[in-house]
Amino acid sequence: MRILVVGGGTAGTIIANNLARRLGPETRAGKVRITMLSATDRHMYQPGLLYVAFGQMAPDQLYRDQASLLEPNIEFHVDPVKQFKLDRNQVVTEAGKTHEYDIMVIATGSRMVPDETPGLSEGAEFFYTEASAVKMYKALREFQGGRVAVAVGVPHKCPIAPVEVMFSLNDFFKARGIRDKVHLKYYYPIGRIHTIENVAKWAKPEFDKIGVEYETLFNIKEVDAKNKILKSEEGTEVNYDMLIVIPQHRGMEVIERDNMGQGGWIPTDRYKLTMNGHENVYVVGDTTNLPVSKTGSAAHFQAEVVAENIASIVKIGAPVRDYDGKVYCFIEAGHEKATYAMFNYLNPPDLKPPSKPMHWFKLSYNQMYWTSVRGLL
């Protein structure tokens, strides 16, 4: 049995390690081979980028060598897929190698695409890559006061980030002693301030308390970077002194190039996590087209289901679990407090009041993540 994992992010790494541990005897006997193809030899803890943007973590704290995270019975190649040949159960890599599989996991993730919005790259700060997070920190450090606009592209990963960044901005400018010189305003695509109704109900009075204003039904159309004007699809315009944007995302180019899914999102069965029409291809994390948050948390819970099911297929010839839509997101709420949102397909989150222990738990998780991707937590 040849198991091919394409992508070395959160989901791919958890699946490969989980499988390597569950199928240790089978790999040692040569009955199962686990291969991972990744675009990079480094693994980034992406939620740490928010902390980098506020000078609370250094970029090098976000990385580990990918090979050091993997079980020894995983064959690892830094050689991303250039072409999927689903009808032949093959992929061709950038280096020109062909890998055949019996079961494939596609976990290639997503990328921000600010260049798809006119003026956005020139006019806005971001924190979804290392370089942009460092640049945003420097801009925040230099900022002397004025109008800070925070706007949100669709779709985006980490749906809690827009709310968290407002609390972080409030704390940051208070610590710098210039909060009274900064006007914070939040622009959100739908008709309330967060897509999860219970998060919106919780965040609204919190925003009111710290003086964050908000406008809803605001979708970014374009940015006039020269004159510092943000324009919405709905016809409104905003003048700003600093613009921070949660950018629109897409899946990876190879997915679109091979016509596997519009926007780079692969049509996926919401319970089995198999690619529609391809029972031996699993899709996890940001790569799916599922109506599920694009977060490391969703990727983690999906990965556990997929790994258990693939191991079961090897051992008994059938999968054993369905994915129930589970997501658990920490929410940094400012003032060194945090809460969380846990939900699945059928049960909405029930938010608890933010607390310091939950914030400490999040800070601890920033380190515990490395245990998590090893498939141990």
Added chain:
Amino acid sequence: MSVTKTIDARDTFCPGPLMELISYMKHATVGDVVELLSTDSGSANDIPEWVKKVGHEMVGTEQVEGVWHLKVRKAK
């Protein structure tokens, strides 16, 4: 009127039906009709509200066995 695309946004709390619609409309062609399936009781109000504000067109709203079927034509 033929539906170009159906978006199954039933039983989802995040990103939610309206986010799914907004996301799809970015890549749709003017004239396309999308049918959004939603079990969110708020969809019958918040989808038409956004569609009107942004300038697209609602071409159908009905609830069948607890599922909202909301049809929207991309107008610009």
